[in-house]
Amino acid sequence: xxxxxxxxxxxxxxxxxxxxxxxxxxxxxxxxxxxxxxxxxxxxxxxxxxxxxxxxxxxxxxxxxxxxxxxxxxxxxxxxxxxxxxxxxxxxxxxxxxxxxxxxxxxxxxxxxxxxxxxxxxxxxxxxxxxxxxxxxxxxxxxxxxx
Amino acid sequence: xxxxxxxxxxxxxxxxxxxxxxxxxxxxxxxxxxxxxxxxxxxxxxxxxxxxxxxxxxxxxxxxxxxxxxxxxxxxxxxxxxxxxxxxxxxxxxxxxxxxx
Ligand SMILES: Nc1ncnc2c1ncn2[C@@H]1O[C@H](COP(=O)(O)OP(=O)(O)OP(=O)(O)O)[C@@H](O)[C@H]1O
Ligand SMILES: [Mg+2]
Numbered sequence: 001x002x003x004x005x006x007x008x009x010x011x012x013x014x015x016x017x018x019x020x021x022x023x024x025x026x027x028x029x030x031x032x033x034x035x036x037x038x039x040x041x042x043x044x045x046x047x048x049x050x051x052x053x054x055x056x057x058x059x060x061x062x063x064x065x066x067x068x069x070x071x072x073x074x075x076x077x078x079x080x081x082x083x084x085x086x087x088x089x090x091x092x093x094x095x096x097x098x099x100x101x102x103x104x105x106x107x108x109x110x111x112x113x114x115x116x117x118x119x120x121x122x123x124x125x126x127x128x129x130x131x132x133x134x135x136x137x138x139x140x141x142x143x144x145x146x147x
Numbered sequence: 148x149x150x151x152x153x154x155x156x157x158x159x160x161x162x163x164x165x166x167x168x169x170x171x172x173x174x175x176x177x178x179x180x181x182x183x184x185x186x187x188x189x190x191x192x193x194x195x196x197x198x199x200x201x202x203x204x205x206x207x208x209x210x211x212x213x214x215x216x217x218x219x220x221x222x223x224x225x226x227x228x229x230x231x232x233x234x235x236x237x238x239x240x241x242x243x244x245x246x247x248x
Contacts, residue, residue, distance in 0.1 A: 015169050015170035016170060018168050018170050019200075037230070040231035040234065043200065044200075044235060048203060051169045097239075104207070105204075106203070106207055107206040109203045112238065112239065113203055113235060113238050117234075
């Protein structure tokens with residue numbers, strides 16, 4: 001499938017970049033004319049994936065995070081968040097609601113939220129090599145698209 | 148993220164302002180805990196009207212306050228929760244554990 005448009009970002013795993021990352025992706029997605037609700041879903045899902053990379057992938061150092069965003073025919077938005085950090089040993093377990101290795105400061109709901117706010121979530125990971133989270137969402141077709 | 152507190156008669160109201168993500172939570176968690184410990188409230192209210200964004204980091208913050216309030220034998224209520232934050236609470240299934248207005 002050929003992308004109609006794309007936008008790539010790369011930044012350091014500092015928590016001060018969380019806000020910027022989700023706003024940038026939402027800004028790119030704006031050309032699909034999403035509803036306010038859909039913009040909220042996109043921002044939230046990006047925030048979860050980026051926070052995981054900051055908190056879990058690089059627990060005691062700063063590292064590289066990349067976001068690749070594509071638009072496919074039919075108003076389909078794809079967001080790929082990648083890190084080169086610690087990786088996930090058991091992906092199935094990590095995706096369970098409430099599972100966390102993050103202690104008191106985390107609730108273990110990140111993947112569950114990404115899953116419920118996006119249409120599709122794929123997680124690939126290799127311990128000590130890094131993690132790639134791919135999310136897709138079809139933005140609703142609205143009357144204004146027909147004009 | 149700003150934390151504004153007001154208390155009287157062991158009623159504590161905390162107004163949160165800004166983005167309650169990991170970055171914001173890191174900054175505000177200690178202030179929130181300090182507010183609860185100094186008021187030792189029987190009823191606490193988290194006013195969400197100024198929260199412009201929230202992710203799972205906010206859930207951990209709310210659960211932490213909820214746990215402490217239960218230890219104190221008090222109650223916790225969330226008010227004026229904007230739709231985006233409400234959706235996160237719902238997806239995490241914690242809307243049933245709390246009073247959300
Ligand atoms: N990019 C990553 N690199 C390494 N480990 C990860 C990564 N993303 C997630 N994990 C692992 O998967 C677990 C579950 O992630 P999830 O986002 O669901 O919950 P959490 O981050 O622990 O808590 P919350 O997202 O609610 O704050 C994490 O605790 C961590 O062990
Ligand atoms: Mg997480």
